Amino acid sequence: MASNSFGSFLKLTTYGESHGVSIGGILDGVPPGIQLDLDKIQLEMDRRKPGQSSIVTQRKESDIVHFKSGIFEGITTGLPIGFEIQNTDNKSNDYGHIKDVFRPNHADYTYDQKYGQRDHRGGGRSSARETASWVVAGAIAKQILSDVKFTAYTHAVGALELTAKDTVDFDVIEKNPVRCPNEKVASQMEDYIRQIRKEGDTIGGIVKCVISNVPKNLGDPIFEKLHANLGKAMMTINAVKGFDYGSGFEGVSMRGSEHNDLFNTDGSTKTNHSGGIQGGISNGMDITFRVAFKPVATLMQKQQTINKNAEEVEMQGKGRHDPCVVPRAIPVVEAMSALVLADAYLLNKSIH
Amino acid sequence: MASNSFGSFLKLTTYGESHGVSIGGILDGVPPGIQLDLDKIQLEMDRRKPGQSSIVTQRKESDIVHFKSGIFEGITTGLPIGFEIQNTDNKSNDYGHIKDVFRPNHADYTYDQKYGQRDHRGGGRSSARETASWVVAGAIAKQILSDVKFTAYTHAVGALELTAKDTVDFDVIEKNPVRCPNEKVASQMEDYIRQIRKEGDTIGGIVKCVISNVPKNLGDPIFEKLHANLGKAMMTINAVKGFDYGSGFEGVSMRGSEHNDLFNTDGSTKTNHSGGIQGGISNGMDITFRVAFKPVATLMQKQQTINKNAEEVEMQGKGRHDPCVVPRAIPVVEAMSALVLADAYLLNKSIH
Amino acid sequence: MASNSFGSFLKLTTYGESHGVSIGGILDGVPPGIQLDLDKIQLEMDRRKPGQSSIVTQRKESDIVHFKSGIFEGITTGLPIGFEIQNTDNKSNDYGHIKDVFRPNHADYTYDQKYGQRDHRGGGRSSARETASWVVAGAIAKQILSDVKFTAYTHAVGALELTAKDTVDFDVIEKNPVRCPNEKVASQMEDYIRQIRKEGDTIGGIVKCVISNVPKNLGDPIFEKLHANLGKAMMTINAVKGFDYGSGFEGVSMRGSEHNDLFNTDGSTKTNHSGGIQGGISNGMDITFRVAFKPVATLMQKQQTINKNAEEVEMQGKGRHDPCVVPRAIPVVEAMSALVLADAYLLNKSIH
């Protein structure tokens, strides 16, 4: 096991369950001498936290990060940064009804099989509440890579997606609750999610991410390719079912003569089907990828399921849940991307 | 760096360049007491090796594996298995023309930037020849998991793909050079690849993989989820641009009420949108995923590119290359899957 | 970096400085289903904590462990155990005088060189306060290995050491402040330490450790030999300068015919110069080793030293320090041993 660490050089280790005392982690490998902007870290927390709008879960968490170590007089010391986020609005009573029930498409059944027992409250460790710790670490990683710009946004909600003719304006993203870079489509998506919620149902979506001003030389052959680590990081996010980068699944039906990115004499390329990564190593072009999220499994409808005694039971979701996870996943996608790139960046220093 | 190892518990470390003396590796963590079937290992090598049909590269490699250690009187000893595959048909002369040239969408430019120099012959370490070592290790992993069945096949060549109404017969896969489980579609795909090759061009494709008879409890929260490790493994394969599992990118437009897999009382599920993995842990259902491959970058056409002196030059692929990488990628997808599952299987033993 | 984790399978990651908010850690890889005895954990903390007697530092810390996760209804869940220990009696004012001064034989100079700056208060991260977190983890490791008995004790204080004719009674260890298993020698050692303290000086010592009822098969060739991991663990403890096991440095002058441990027919051995480990793997005999501690570097005397500006300055230790570190190191030696053995124990499960 010992599976609760992420990264090799910049390493995040986390703990905590959705309804325990707190969640938190230790970020090890942060270089010394960085003047950390704690407000920026909290800002990222606020982007992720529940209860921001009517289309997300109404759980209220202040999500204030408490740092314990590794920062002295505002500056990183090169030593591990311990941090903690209290669970304040953990209405565990909401979960009595699922104590012995396996909710469909949750981790209830598999955790129970693997570990023999579990903290069932709010999904315990399998809850997406865990991602709050990732956002803390990712916000620090962004400050390690202060010149790099990470922009994730909602590309699709269900079948409703941005098309080639929709303009994309990154300045719009944080101005609408869906985090879509086109106001008109954002408004349609918002209506759609509201409709889904009203029906007690949920819907999937796609996040796109563009990372610009990327240093060259990030990523290592053979088994630490930059896109492979980005892919793993994205697949690690709750509810993610797919990942592709650059031309991705669309590249499948292209011919080589069309897909190849021809060079400019400065080493940049005229097109970017490669998505900023060639042979597993960044080439300085924008890194682009997509992440597919399934519909949230908790429904506000009755569902047939089974309990620990292998009996069929009927259950209905209570608690506070997101009808579509994508808007709140945006800062998580950015955070995990920042962790992957910062790790590769620090590793790369050894050879230069 | 030290990035040439894969797996935590069952760990493969590899070395070698396409046109060096040999490639090979060390597989560490194989349990003792397994009577290895060496013929089965060689069979997997033969499935991957070049020159098998007219639609793949004509490089001829005998690809005989030489084992050096870790097997005593035919039985694994629990100690590392060293192995080597000679590079016999390495016509390095074929590559003089690319010595100082950066081929589009290869790793030439990024390796050169990162390392300052490189073995340019046949792509050196970035060549897919490396995957021969993975197939050796994967074939051993399959014998560790002797009850599990790994079946990968060609789902699409370019836009030509199996549809819902095409029958899928696994027994057909190895009987056609495309490795498609439907004879009629296979024949169309073969013709299509032949046409592409004639034009000196290349085309992408999609591999599907079904893993059946999977033990429960494989995979670990939070950062060693089974599907995240499968995703990383697939993204590690040369030319892969995307990965999804279970409902994947299609799941995006489904509603939760439709997507949730309802339980049977034995813990199995009536549908399998989860793709055999819930909360990162196998639930005993079939594991299913897709892998997207881009078109091969080496064309038998003239292309504009640049050289080390940042001058524009014209180049044309020589050497022996695949017009579509998918048929030969099938055993590689299986091998990497087997490594991921065997690693998770051995790790899981610690808690039971 | 990322050097603040210990163990591969049972992995402890720690954070914290001597005079920060708190210290703590995350213990990952604890098997599920263990009914943890929290009192026993606190008892180990009490054995290590300062202020227990007149021969140790008078810093007062309640050293109460707060668990955050991984334990549900008193039972381990198999998920990471987060814990925190508040720093309550951190009189940082005591340390103003060393802000810009490099204390001899401390980590002040090397930390400053490596990181460019540091939390100077009480040695910051380099303080032995860190070992409190190790004791928490070690106490849990002991409960994983509930049948194994770890007994460390004071073998020597300076040149005053147990000789072959002194009886050794483990029941006596916790009944005297020196933790020596012979009352008479304990009393001499106590007097000696008191004398050293009066002179404002410090003295080294040797800890011996006996681990009995050890399962066979712990440890792995080639680079995870059990004694090599024990050695590393011991060398990790603050102020340790040496380690040997079994016959150790004394074995050097023995002949093979005298040193070889002859077998009984049940596989046990008539002598135990091997110290319970052969070829890096436990053989079921008692594991025995010694750990050498240097004299504590902080003196209550004037010393010449230098400051950040490379100027000679005179300094005198303030704060509260141990004249001899050995008595309080006893539970730390046991804790680190337990972590090493539990890690090896869990790893070994994969092959059986």
Place this chain on the structure above:
Amino acid sequence: MASNSFGSFLKLTTYGESHGVSIGGILDGVPPGIQLDLDKIQLEMDRRKPGQSSIVTQRKESDIVHFKSGIFEGITTGLPIGFEIQNTDNKSNDYGHIKDVFRPNHADYTYDQKYGQRDHRGGGRSSARETASWVVAGAIAKQILSDVKFTAYTHAVGALELTAKDTVDFDVIEKNPVRCPNEKVASQMEDYIRQIRKEGDTIGGIVKCVISNVPKNLGDPIFEKLHANLGKAMMTINAVKGFDYGSGFEGVSMRGSEHNDLFNTDGSTKTNHSGGIQGGISNGMDITFRVAFKPVATLMQKQQTINKNAEEVEMQGKGRHDPCVVPRAIPVVEAMSALVLADAYLLNKSIH
């Protein structure tokens, strides 16, 4: 398991048994652009190889290293260096008599218990033949750290040791078969070993190592302290029973006022009881340590032992063995030291 790798950043993975086809390894993480001096590597191999003089084993191995990858036109590429050493003089017939016998103080019994079976020939994987691969890797590590000087030598053979009044001349070391830096004592040691051999017996010894011109800042708190990694590396060498550094076990009986190394204004210290490492990090002073070796377990005498059927049997060593392992261990001590320091050196680059 997966325990056959050493180092985190510069990582050596090895395979092979004493009497298999070959031994070898993969050294990953070597920086690109180093013009490797292959003769120097072979020279180190020659220092270690058997049959060099009448006081070591008469096994004859040419021990020529064959490199497979990672070096292009004489220069390292930054990619893994695969290498192989053939086992040519593996007289397996010599070992028929120990097939089912557990030799005292060897790894026979523990390997058999752990793995259920083993390659018994010459100790299989537990043989010190493995160290030939370490010497290859260490010789490359020395070239990464081309300014650092590693000097190991024989300090004691049995009770016969260099005393404070014996001059130490490093130039003498390679000029006598014992590798002692004092000709007169060397000659006494040689006579003593010859006498021991004549009696069919074996004897232990102590190696000292001095590493000079060491860069500052090597080593990382808390769990990757430089001396802890050196200690682990030394404890990994076959037959090693103890390790200490700087003042070591002698420091135990010193007072702090005597032991503290006072600073010069340039940060160097007037004495070096610290052994070049403070707080786990190199301070630029010489690194000094001792390694204790037990007497070789294989005797040319009759010994009582047991076999697989738990029967008492009598055995006598055949084969070709060293009466004292220390002279041939010298290059191994240096090699492992170089691996540890080079790893720390590359890691340290990430923060500067």
